[in-house]
Amino acid sequence: MSTRFLARQAVREQTLIAAISLFQRKGYELTTIEEIANKVGMSTRTFFRYFPSKEELLMGPTKFFMRNFLESFERNLTTADLWGALEFSLVESIVGCTDTHPDQSKHIQSIVVNTPALVARQLEIGEQLQSEATDRYLSCGFNTENLSWRTTNAIVRAGFACLRTIQYSLGDGDLKNDLHQLMKDLRPRVI
Numbered sequence: 001m002s003t004r005f006l007a008r009q010a011v012r013e014q015t016l017i018a019a020i021s022l023f024q025r026k027g028y029e030l031t032t033i034e035e036i037a038n039k040v041g042m043s044t045r046t047f048f049r050y051f052p053s054k055e056e057l058l059m060g061p062t063k064f065f066m067r068n069f070l071e072s073f074e075r076n077l078t079t080a081d082l083w084g085a086l087e088f089s090l091v092e093s094i095v096g097c098t099d100t101h102p103d104q105s106k107h108i109q110s111i112v113v114n115t116p117a118l119v120a121r122q123l124e125i126g127e128q129l130q131s132e133a134t135d136r137y138l139s140c141g142f143n144t145e146n147l148s149w150r151t152t153n154a155i156v157r158a159g160f161a162c163l164r165t166i167q168y169s170l171g172d173g174d175l176k177n178d179l180h181q182l183m184k185d186l187r188p189r190v191i
Contacts, residue, residue, distance in 0.1 A: 012050055012060070015040050019057050020107050028054075028115040055121060058108055062122055066129045069093040073133055077142045082152065086133075086159035087183045091176050094163065109167060130156050145190060155188055162186060 018039040022031040033054055037047040051057045072092045076085035112118040134153040137143065143152070162182045166175060 008050070011040075011042075015042075015047070015050060016057060016060070017104070019054065020104065020111065023058075023111045024107065028058075028111055028118065055118065058111060058118060059121055059125065061105065061108055062125050065093050066125060069129065070132060070136065074136060074140065077137065077140055082137055082142075082145075082147070082155055083159065083183070083187055085137075086156065087180065090159060090163050090183075091179055094167075094179070095176055113168065126160060130160055147190065151190065155190075158186060158188065159183065 015036065019031070019036045022035055022039060026035075031054070033047055034044050036054065036057075037044045051060075069089050072089035073085055076088045076092075080088060112122055130153065133156045134149060137152055137156070138147075138149060147155070162179060166178050166182060
């Protein structure tokens, strides 16, 4: 990785930390981009070089999760059935996102849950991800159960429902083990 890339990532990280602090204190809607930029010592113009909007600032980790999940899902489909690949990939991706900054992930999720516009955006990204996962599963040739698109999509959605159940509880439990147990309990019979 280049020094320039690392510096850019550091600025993005510091901006996110500053924004989270302001969002927690003032609320998402009442915090301006100018306030976020000032808090990290940059101009509003520089802020826009890093983020197209304050929404994208908070949705960055969600999009990072999406990319990681899809890569992991395709890889796990070579060694597991649909439900197993979902479980392994959800755990791998969510743990990968929360391991480096566990408190940050909880704060972001709390801000999202309490901001209707962000909940809607996160649901939109989730819809896209679930459809993409369904399409990838059906196109990769591992559909030995000959599941239809609808059935496959329902199974994918059930896996993500397990993740949301664990996430929205926002407890201090063991995410990995809680998700594993829930998915074990809800394993579909068609697989």
